[in-house]
Structure formats: C-alpha cells, structure tokens
Amino acid sequence: MKLVANGIAMYYQQAGDGEPLILIHALGVDHRLWDDIIPLLSPAFRVITYDVRGHGATDVPAGPYTMVDFAEDLAGLLDALGIERAHLTGLSMGGMIAQQFAISWPWRVRSLVLADTASEYSQEGRRQLAERARIAEERGMGPLIEPTLERWFTPAFRSAHPEAVDRIRAILASANPTGYAASCRAIAQADMTEHLVNVTAPTLVLVGSEDRSTPPEMALQIHEHIPGSRYEVIAGAAHLTCVAAPAEFAQAVIATAHRAAPDEPQQ
Secondary structure, eight states, rough: EEEEEETTTEEEEEESSEEEEEEEETOOOOOOOGGTTHHHHTTTTTEEEEETTSSTTTTTOOOOOOOHHHHHHHHHHHTTTTTSEEEEEEETHHHHHHHHHHHGGGGEEEEEEEEEEOOOHHHHHHHHHHHHHHHHHHSHHHHHHHHHHHHHHHHHHHHHHHHHHHHHHHHTTEEEHHHEEEEEEEHHOOOOOGGGOOOOOEEEEEEEOSSSSOHHHHHHHHHHHSSTTTEETTTTTOOOHHHHHHHHHHHHHHHHHHOOOOOOHHH
C-alpha cells in the first residue's frame, strides 16, 4: 500500500492488531527484511513495515538526505495512519532513524529497540560510507553486494542458511543506487550520541556478538547514553540479527514493549 507523507509517496504494509509496532529496515534493503519477524510479532501487535526514502517502492527524492528527513518521514507516516504513539524497532540505519525520531518526538515512542546500530561513526567509518556511496553512483549496486553479505552474516550462517542469504542478496541487488548513496551520506553525517539523554521510552540496545558493521562497542556507547536502557548481545550473530536469530530477536522486542506503561484511555 502507498500513502503520501512528508511530501513523498511511501510504501508500507501492516499485519495484526493491537498496539502499533513500527519496524525500520537497514541500508540497502527494504520492508522485506522483516519477513521472518512479522509472523512472530503480528499476533500481539499491529506490525507496520515500510520502505524508507530512497529504498524499495518508496520515492527516491534527490539528495542530500539527513537523519532528520528520515525521522520526519516516519512522523508523517504515523500521522497519515492516525497513530499518535508507537513501539519502534530499527536495525542498523533503521536504528539510527529510530534514535532520531525518539530524540525529536520522545512522547510518541512507547518503547524502543535499537538493533545493530550506531549513534555516530568514526572518521574511518565515514570514509567507508563515502566510498560505498561513490561506488553505487559510479558502478551500481553489483560490487557492493558480496562485501555487504560478508559483513552481515557469519561464515557459519552463510553456509548453513544459503536460502536466507540469497533472499537478502536479491533485495540488495534491487536497491536504487541513488537512494543508497544519499542514505550512506546521511548515515555518515549523523551525530546523535550527546542527544540520547532525551530518549525517555523503555529502550533495549541489541547487538550480535559477531557484528563487524556496528560492533558491540558501538552498541554500548548508545546504551551508556540512554537513561535506564538495557543492553543485550545475541551470541553468534553478525549484523542482521533479525535474520540470523528471528525468534530471539522477536522475544526481545516483545519483552521491551511489555516494559512500556499502558496508554491512558481516550476521554
């Protein structure tokens, strides 16, 4: 389904009833990242997945993009769907979008799961993101796919679950290079660490023990700056913990949502 939010046409899907839960995907993929998770969450939540700007079936406006743009898109999506407050779960770039949203609109976040993500990148990390943006613009997504999969999954997982890796490979291959490049630059520019003190929702910072893209020390930095947050490691998983360990990931989301205070009934 599509709707117009924050001036762009956005693609979204939803499943289940209950309290709204928004899942925000990683760089270079789209709403399909969450295919293994939705059946585990939709019995308890109204699960909404969407393609962020520059990705999937959502518009690819001209860059530059910023994290504020992504967060305003999400706010527009919630407004269009009539949702005042929601549980948020974001992975990688999606976790950065969730952080920015929680910083800008803390009262709209019921609970927050920040998975395999960062609040800022080092100079070397920013250089690598700039290089990926350059490659995407000059040569397309092809040269980026296999190095990405090597970072996102452990060798053991790639060997044991080739069908899961192939599914993510196909999504990456379909990515829009222009949207990917603009998103790389937005990620590189993000610097949210010192603002995380403004996050008020029950928060879980989740990371795979083998994550090389946003390793545990980056997750710990987020955890140390969000008051009252929790920190968990999924053993043996690399960057895409929601694919490598969907049951464990879903249970972490559910447990975090249960920490949220119930909404007061409307008068």
